[in-house]
Amino acid sequence: MxxxxxxxxxxxxxxxxxxxxxxxxxxxxxxxxxxxxxxxxxxxxxxxxxxxxxxxxxxxxxxxxxxxxxxxxxxxxxxxxxxxxxxxxxxxxxxxxxxxxxxxxxxxxxxxxxxxxxxxxxxxxxxxxxxxxxxxELGPDALEVGRDEFTERLTRTRRRIKPALMDQSIIAGLGNLCADEILWRSRINPARAATDLTSGEFGRVHGDMRSMLRQAIRVGRVPDRASWLTGHRDEPDPHCPRCSTALSRGRVGGRSTLWCPHCQPE
DNA sequence: GACCATGTTCCTAC
DNA sequence: GGTAGGAACATGGT
Incomplete structure (x- = not known):
């Protein structure tokens, strides 16, 4: 959890x-x-x-x-x-x-x-x-960090965006489920280089991170609702809740990763 | 028995 | 030095 x-x-x-x-x-x-x-x-x-x-x-x-x-x-x-x-x-x-x-x-x-x-x-x-x-040893809390500092810290690294988001010394609080959920909402492929994101895309990720965390905090955990990507993790043949495309599974940064190949193109 | 799991740390290789 | 991949940690579920 x-x-x-x-x-x-x-x-x-x-x-x-x-x-x-x-x-x-x-x-x-x-x-x-x-x-x-x-x-x-x-x-x-x-x-x-x-x-x-x-x-x-x-x-x-x-x-x-x-x-x-x-x-x-x-x-x-x-x-x-x-x-x-x-x-x-x-x-x-x-x-x-x-x-x-x-x-x-x-x-x-x-x-x-x-x-x-x-x-x-x-x-x-x-x-x-x-x-x-x-x-x-921790970066700023994911709920506290402002958009500018968020962008600045993530563009300091040449890593891929998902592992960068999960690095507690960059931003503190996001784990595997939250990272997948946020990137899906922002329509960003998890394997894209962080340095490759535009300023507008970082703004989107920051905003989606905040709204996703606020909603999850209300229930005290990351919900497994059908309207969330995370709600489909354990399904044998999961489909995107937004466009119904078959979701892709793979490993990014050594962690099991779920994303929509249509909404989150490489 | 094999493989997987919401995290972190340590090691090796490029 | 930065980054990626793999193993280890301990336990349980499928």
Whole structure:
């Protein structure tokens, strides 16, 4: 699941816990902790209060405070969801899922980090510096970046447009599904060189990116509607929702790619 | 068993 | 140095 719209959904889930005190942290699988042991992680967060979470690209950042309304401070929990991660608010008596790797326990419920494949995980940032260092590796958030900076950053590279869009250091937040969806809306072939796009085409991609993300955020994930390209990914013989041409499948930048050969010509 | 999967990082080759 | 391709990571679905 997790691309920008999904992580924005998880941010809203994390908001449930704001001002609540962490009673305990149960680490069921320490493999998802990237830079701390289960003990360090749990000890650092126990009795801290959750402060306002923020999102940048596919990263969710949760600061803590020493009192319910206290100012956001270290330690922070930085969450990445890989390909299969999620965050959910659960009642205490809800049965533990086999993929619930870390549970944050509060008086009236719990926050669960669930992840099947464990490709990424949770970071404990003990100082503001560590949060900044993580953010430094990311480009501007896909929802925040303006048209001019968007164009400027993407024309700096000689790569193809799809892998460039998905490069988190250029623009943060877009994954495989979002990239395909945006390029289909903009009628741009995913294998075209980024430097080959005109200024008008970049304007279109930027606008389509924003509207696509806003619509997806409303439902907290990338929808699988029939009117969206993404809604046809898993079909054996998918057709373009716009012109009914048989869709093409291939690999671009090492990722499975779906596009319409009629709407998105080379 | 083979192949595929919404992500990231590391290695090699051109 | 930039770019592309492949493998690795860990797990499950078809």
């Amino acid at each position: 997790p691309e920008l719209p999904d992580v924005e959904g998880f941010r809203r889930v994390a908001e449930e816990a704001v001002k609540r005190q962490v009673r305990a942290v149960h680490v069921h699988d320490a493999q998802v902790l990237r830079d701390s042991s289960a003990e360090e992680f749990a000890d650092a967060l126990r009795r801290r209060y959750v402060a306002e979470p923020s999102r940048h690209g596919k990263w969710l950042m949760v600061p803590t405070a020493s009192s319910a309304g206290g100012s956001p401070a270290a330690p922070w929990v930085l969450l990445h969801f890989g390909m299969t991660g999620s965050l959910r608010w659960c009642e205490h008596d809800a049965e533990l899922h086999p993929h619930d790797r870390v549970v944050f326990d509060f008086a009236d419920g719990e926050l669960r980090y669930r992840d099947m494949r464990k490709l990424t995980g949770l970071h404990l940032a003990r100082e503001q510096d560590e949060v900044d260092r993580q953010l430094d």
